[in-house]
Amino acid sequence: MSEQLVTPMPNESGFPSLAALRASHSKLLDAHHTQAASDAFWQEVAHFLRRGSRSGALMDREEDRWAAQSLLDYWIATAYSMGRAMPDAALVDFDPTLAPVLPVEPPSAPFFGPSGPRKSQGMVNMDVIVPFSLL
Numbered sequence: 001m002s003e004q005l006v007t008p009m010p011n012e013s014g015f016p017s018l019a020a021l022r023a024s025h026s027k028l029l030d031a032h033h034t035q036a037a038s039d040a041f042w043q044e045v046a047h048f049l050r051r052g053s054r055s056g057a058l059m060d061r062e063e064d065r066w067a068a069q070s071l072l073d074y075w076i077a078t079a080y081s082m083g084r085a086m087p088d089a090a091l092v093d094f095d096p097t098l099a100p101v102l103p104v105e106p107p108s109a110p111f112f113g114p115s116g117p118r119k120s121q122g123m124v125n126m127d128v129i130v131p132f133s134l135l
Contacts, residue, residue, distance in 0.1 A: 012047070014054030014092075018064045021052055025071045032078070042084050045075050049089040056091025057098050065091055 015021040028048060035041035052072045059065050072089040079086045 012050050012054065014051050014057060016055075016058070018055075018059065018068055021055055021068055021071060024048055024051075025074075028075070036082065042079065042082075042086075045079060045084075046086055049075055049086055052091075053087075053089050054092055056093065057095040059091070060094045060096070060099070065094075 015024065025048070028045060031041060031044070049072055052068060055068060056065060059068060069091050072091070076086055076089050
């Protein structure tokens, strides 16, 4: 087996979402058919694994973490079967400090705009529209 470990780059960020990780995985799958013998391809795989591992910091749902880890494991196993050594690809722990800050209070008028409902607008129910003038 070749011992060409690619060292981690400290300034690499993770993927912003599971969807982005999956999109990158799909591109690697497409390229694998034609570029599997290329050292440059395996450097891209190592880059994917490092970024994918760091993406764990943004994933709090267990289902997302399982899905992401299975994509990373796929490339570790594929690289191993081709005699390639890869960096560690275990997802890092979820970091709640990286989660986006949500507003504490809901918007004052989420359905009608900043000035609130107009007299001509009604309150919508699945079955009935009731004008505000009747409320």
